[in-house]
Amino acid sequence: MKQHRGLTRPSAWTLTRASAMATTVGAAFWAVAAFMTGVGFADEIPAATTSTTAATAPNGRGAIIPVSDEISDVTTESIKRRVAGALEEGAGVIVFEINTPGGYVTSALEISNYIKNLENVKTIAWVNTDAYSAGSMIAVACDEIVMAKSSTLGDCGVIMGGPTGPEEVPEGIRAKAESPVLEQFRDSAAKHGYDRLLCEAMVVKEHEVYWIEHVETGERKFVETGEKDRLLETDRKTSVFGLEVTAPSSKEPEWRLVKTAHDPVSDSEMAVDQPIDKATELLTMSQSRAFAFGFCKGIVSSEKDLAARYGLSLPIPRIEFTALEVFTRWLTSMPVRAFLMIIVMLGVYVEFNTPGLGAAGLVALIALGIFLGAPFLTGLANVWEIVIIALGLILIGVELFVLPGFGVAGISGIVLLLVGLLATFVPEEPGRFPIYWPSMEAGVEGLKRGVQTLGAALVLSIVGIVALSRYLPRIPYVNAIVPANPTPSEVMPSDPYDGLARVGDVGRTIGALRPAGKAKFGTMLVDVVSQGQLLDEGTQVEVIERMGNRVVVRPARSA
Known part of the structure; x- marks a missing residue:
């Protein structure tokens, strides 16, 4: 997720699944940060009683809003639009159907705060099938979470990929990355009764969490290693002649480790492995563990189950992404951006080889506008990057049309142009503005994609230029746009004495x-x-x- 683009752009703090982030990108590239999000449940609520009676929509009206693929600024604006439409139709329950690997920090934060601030409507997170990273943050922001029979929730971590594999993020950067994510989960835990320790275990690895229960009352709670050892200790320390010794305790401990929990899918008891989260791992939960730990309130595998649980009328309206939103996200894909850059380069070549300002130049300008506009709308590009590109083009124009030769202006223009174009692929990192070498995984991966995209576009553009100059002029209709090369007789200079003294004069x-x-x-x-x-x-x-x-x-x- 991102903390930049002015107030709307995501940054390199991308919430992506931690397991995927563990893959080494390569010796030439650093990998970036990945954030996943987590939830918990209240200490005072025993896990066996977490399935509560669901509130129903008073008018039977509801709406399903799918949240899929990568979370970006486009997702943020789309969710706001779709929620507003559902409320206008009188929906009393809004179901966010989540299936996402993650996304950008600021986008997920904005969506989570937006959901929490909704009034007079019940919000449901239906995890179907994966809610990693930003998906988990959005899920715990809702009033209630339900999950499909085979689904996953959680996993939030901050790592940095190095030449030899994953490395710990420097403490200063790590604090900046974790702080807003942790605060969002803590707020959700307090608001919806999730366990705070489990929320933190989603984000940081230092927590080793145990699940214990009171022998007499059956009260269950989550504790760290130190608290577990204190409550479950069977030995007691005493002093003998000034020396501290350990002696067996005559009193049985009041607490013990939880051994089994109810599995709502099989409707039977399942074994509980302890610790439930190791200090070397990030907490990730299946639907059964999420139910046992108090996150999931029930198993919902179909819209029919949703309707029965929340008293909704079938069919439940689904409010999808608009064609424009899907198209905008598609325009930021690597193949499409490479194609747009090829169009820009070919258009510039044709324009410089034909007289006047024609269709080729206009097509190149439109392609460049889409190349820069699509990532700007999705929050990947920022204003300063577009300014650098414009400045680079101006310097190149000065070199071509004003200053003779090829010198400082031309070289500077090319450098600025390349920096600006590559920057549109790289999400920003907090506290590093405007130009920097990315250190987090999302930034390095973005830079890598940028180099690959522009490199492929350059190679294919050279092939296209050769085709334009040699073959396309021979094709009917195309030769009207790209004239054929002149013959030797057409380019032969005229006789300087022609007309001065002709035969017969x-x-x-x-x-x-x-x-x-x-x-x-x-x-x-x-x-x-x-x-x-x-x-x-x-x-x-x-x-x-x-x-x-x-x-x-x-x-x-x-x-």
């Missing part, structure tokens, strides 16, 4: 020809040579042969 000698001299044809004075005769001054002569600047004359027949 008649003039008069200026001075004697012996046999070379000068003759005047009209107002033109031309060097001529006779066929060997000696001709007097003023003799009327006729051109009988001309080859380049050699003009051969003879006395005119009328002379």
Whole structure:
């Protein structure tokens, strides 16, 4: 998730599944941060009693809003639009059907706060099938969570990929990355009764969590190792002659580890492995564990189950992404951006090789606008990146049309242009603005995609330019846009003496020809040579042969 783009752009703090983040990108690239989100349940609520009676919609109206794929600024605005539409239709229950690997920090934070601030409507998170990262953050922000029979919730971590594999994020960067995520989960835990310790175990690995129960009352709660050892200790420490010794306790401990919990899917008891979260792992829960730990309130595998649980009328309206929202997200994909850059390069080539400002230049400008506009709308590009690109284009234009040669302006323009284009692929990192070398995984992966996209576009553009110059001019209709190369006869320079003294022209000698001299044809004075005769001054002569600047004359027949 992101903390940049002014107030709307995501940053390199991308919430993505921690297991996927563990893959080493390569020796040449650093990997970036991945955040997943988690939830918990209240200490005072025993896990066996977490399935509560669901509130129903008073008017039977509800709406399902799918939340899928990567969470971005487009997702944020889409959810706001769809929720507003559902409320206008009188929906009393809004179900967010979540199936996402994660997304951008600021997008998920904004969505979570938006959901929490909704009034006079019950919000349900239906995990079908995965709610990792930003998906978990959105899920715990809702009033209630239900899950499909085979689904997963949780997993939030901050790691950095290095040349030799995953590495710990530096403490300063780590604090910035974890702080807003932790605070959001803590707020959700307090608001909806989730266990705070489990929420923190989603984000940081330092927590080793145990699930214990009171021997007499059956009260269950989650504790860390130190608290578990204190409550379950069977030995007691005492002092003998000033020395501290450990002696067996005559009193049985009041607490014990939880061994089994109810599995709502199989409707039977399942074994509980202790600790439920190790200090070397991030807490991730299946639907059964989420139910046991107090996150999931019930198993819902179909819209029919939803309708029965919340008193909704079937069919429940589904409010999907609009075609424009889907199209905008599609425009930011790597193949599409590579294609747009190819169009830009080919359009510039054709424009520079044809007179005037034509269709090719217009197409190139439109393609460049889409190339920059789509990531800007999704929160991937920022204003400063577009400014750098514009400045680079201006410097290149100055080099081409104002300054002679190829120097500082041209090189600077190319560097700025490349930096700006690559930056549109790289999410920003908190506290590092505007130009920086990415250190988090999402930033490095974005830079890698940018290099791959622009590199592929450059290679394919060169192939396209060769095709445009050699083959396409021969294709009907295309040759009207791209003219064919001229023939040698068409590019041969005109005769500089053409029109001065043509064969058959008649003039008069200026001075004697012996046999070379000068003759005047009209107002033109031309060097001529006779066929060997000696001709007097003023003799009327006729051109009988001309080859380049050699003009051969003879006395005119009328002379």
